[in-house]
Amino acid sequence: MTNEDRVWSEEDVVASLSVQLDRAAGTLVVPRPPVAAMIRDGRARRRRRRAATALGAAVVVAGTVPFAWGAFHSGTERSLQPPASTVGEFSGSARVVQPYEAFDIGAGLQMTLKEDGYLALSGGELPRSAAEDTGPSFSRPEEPTFTYPGFPLPHGRLVLAGMLPGEEMPTRVEAEWGGTTHAARIVTLPGEPGWYAIHADLGSGDAGQPVTITVFGAEGEVLDRLHSAPAAG
Amino acid sequence: MTHEEDEEFHAFVAARWGRLLRTAFLLTGHQQDAEDLVQSTLTRAFDRWGRVRRADDPEAYVWRMLLNAATDRLRAPRRLRERLTTHLPERGTADHSEELAVRDVLLEALALLSSRQRAVVVLRYLEGRTETEAALLLGTTVGTVRSHTARALATLRGNPALRDLTDQRGVAQ
Numbered sequence: 001m002t003n004e005d006r007v008w009s010e011e012d013v014v015a016s017l018s019v020q021l022d023r024a025a026g027t028l029v030v031p032r033p034p035v036a037a038m039i040r041d042g043r044a045r046r047r048r049r050r051a052a053t054a055l056g057a058a059v060v061v062a063g064t065v066p067f068a069w070g071a072f073h074s075g076t077e078r079s080l081q082p083p084a085s086t087v088g089e090f091s092g093s094a095r096v097v098q099p100y101e102a103f104d105i106g107a108g109l110q111m112t113l114k115e116d117g118y119l120a121l122s123g124g125e126l127p128r129s130a131a132e133d134t135g136p137s138f139s140r141p142e143e144p145t146f147t148y149p150g151f152p153l154p155h156g157r158l159v160l161a162g163m164l165p166g167e168e169m170p171t172r173v174e175a176e177w178g179g180t181t182h183a184a185r186i187v188t189l190p191g192e193p194g195w196y197a198i199h200a201d202l203g204s205g206d207a208g209q210p211v212t213i214t215v216f217g218a219e220g221e222v223l224d225r226l227h228s229a230p231a232a233g
Numbered sequence: 234m235t236h237e238e239d240e241e242f243h244a245f246v247a248a249r250w251g252r253l254l255r256t257a258f259l260l261t262g263h264q265q266d267a268e269d270l271v272q273s274t275l276t277r278a279f280d281r282w283g284r285v286r287r288a289d290d291p292e293a294y295v296w297r298m299l300l301n302a303a304t305d306r307l308r309a310p311r312r313l314r315e316r317l318t319t320h321l322p323e324r325g326t327a328d329h330s331e332e333l334a335v336r337d338v339l340l341e342a343l344a345l346l347s348s349r350q351r352a353v354v355v356l357r358y359l360e361g362r363t364e365t366e367a368a369l370l371l372g373t374t375v376g377t378v379r380s381h382t383a384r385a386l387a388t389l390r391g392n393p394a395l396r397d398l399t400d401q402r403g404v405a406q
Contacts, residue, residue, distance in 0.1 A: 013386050014358065020398070021359040024336040025255040028264060033250040035243050038272060042279030 048224065094169055094186035094196055103187070106201030109159060113189055113197055158202040160184060160211065163195055170223055172216040173198050178205040184213070241286075242279055249292065253299060259355045260303040262340045274299045296370050300356075304348045335398060342388075342395045350385035353378055 097103055102110040160175050160182075173184040175198075184200035202211070215224040250271070257267035278285050278295050288294040343351050349371065356367040357378075364382075368375045389395055 010386050010390065013390050016395075017354065017358040017389070018361075020335055020339050020395075021259060021355065023332060024339045025259055025359060027332050027336045028255055028258045028267070030251050030254055031268070033246050033275075034272060035246050038246070038276045038279055039239060039242065041276045042282070045276065045280040 093171075094188045096190055097187055099189060105161060105185070105199040106159060109161070111161060111187070111197065111199060113187065158205065158211070160198065160200040160202055160213075162199075162213075163197045164215070164224070168217060168223065169196060170215045171218055171220075173200075174214045174216070175200045175202060176212040176214070177202045178209045180205075238282060242282060245291070245295075246275055249295070253295075256355055256360060257299065257303065259340075259343065259359060260300075260351060262344055270302055271299065274302050293370060297372065300352050300370055301372075303352065338394045338398045342392045345388055345392070346385050347381075349373075350381045350388070353381040354385045354389075357382060 095103075097113060099114055100112055102112045105111045158177065169188065170186060173186055175182045175184045180203075182200045182202055184198040186196055186198055188196040198213070213224075213226040214222060215226075217223045253271045253274070254267055257270045258264060261267050261270055274295065278298060285291050285294050343354065346354065352371060353367055356362040356370060357364070362370070364375045364378045368378045371378065
């Protein structure tokens with residue numbers, strides 16, 4: 001009887017499969033699980049994911065800031081013009097500031113950093129108590145300056161303000177929005193906090209356009225690239 | 234992630250690594266691909282460990298991640314890849330030649346199935362999962378699992394090499 005003559009039923013196939021699959025799987029060489037590598041890579045993935053999430057939140061928050069700020073200041077033309085210093089050669093080294101030191105980031109805004117990785121934005125000098133009340137990593141629009149919704153701005157203004165984790169300090173950060181690449185400023189605290197803040201006034205444009213942040217290392221290599229679609233202000 | 238959670242992940246992996254690897258091997262057809270698949274799946278599981286822990290069935294959660302990743306991988310265009318490895322590829326020896334022949338025939342037969350059919354066959358007949366369990370892991374219905382099973386078995390029945398193998402060795406091996 002040839003193979004063609006013999007009826008090979010579905011039951012035959014099923015009975016054979018379990019045996020043959022087990023035999024085939026038995027030929028596998030099972031190495032030790034690289035648990036340490038998985039934990040290390042998993043942590044790196046989590047850092048990148050959280051940085052991307054936080055960056056998205058930062059862009060959203062910052063995108064709404066000039067919206068309300070313009071409302072507070074009656075939407076003067078001056079408030080809508082990005083300072084000339086926001087597009088330039090911010091490369092080489094990070095600016096080191098002291099905890100709670102408020103510094104200008106353009107568009108009339110100020111940023112404050114805290115040792116525990118908090119970032120706060122304000123339209124003026126930020127009281128120490130206010131800094132302590134701000135949420136993790138990014139300011140909540142709770143200051144009166146930032147809480148006047150509904151004023152229609154003629155142009156969508158976007159100020160990038162975010163915080164990124166990183167043991168290696170980048171030498172350059174670029175923010176591309178609407179076809180224009182802006183140099184972002186890098187700011188950190190003394191010592192090695194394990195994170196740094198970036199800020200850039202991206203000017204006015206289509207708030208629906210995504211922002212691409214590229215972080216460069218010492219040799220000009222790309223350390224990270226993040227994408228975020230900012231909310232309209 | 235705390236040290237305690239690191240240890241929890243370590244224990245989770247240690248208890249499942251071999252089984253996940255066996256399944257991944259039959260899903261991908263290559264040892265190195267299987268290791269890559271399981272390692273990348275578990276790395277993503279560690280990234281989302283909080284979510285995995287909170288799942289009703291953490292093990293099923295990770296299995297679903299593995300099966301989805303395997304499906305995506307099989308759908309991706311084939312490409313040649315170079316790999317760095319810490320161990321040399323296994324070489325067939327006289328003692329193992331028969332087992333390797335079985336493996337090669339079976340892997341070639343499985344390669345003719347769709348990614349979903351292949352996953353169903355491995356889950357049902359290697360893992361011994363029920364139709365309901367397979368449906369849950371694949372995120373589909375029992376009816377779809379039955380349909381995939383029937384089509385897969387029809388394809389395998391028409392595979393002369395697999396049939397020869399079974400005839401030579403006897404069905405009741």
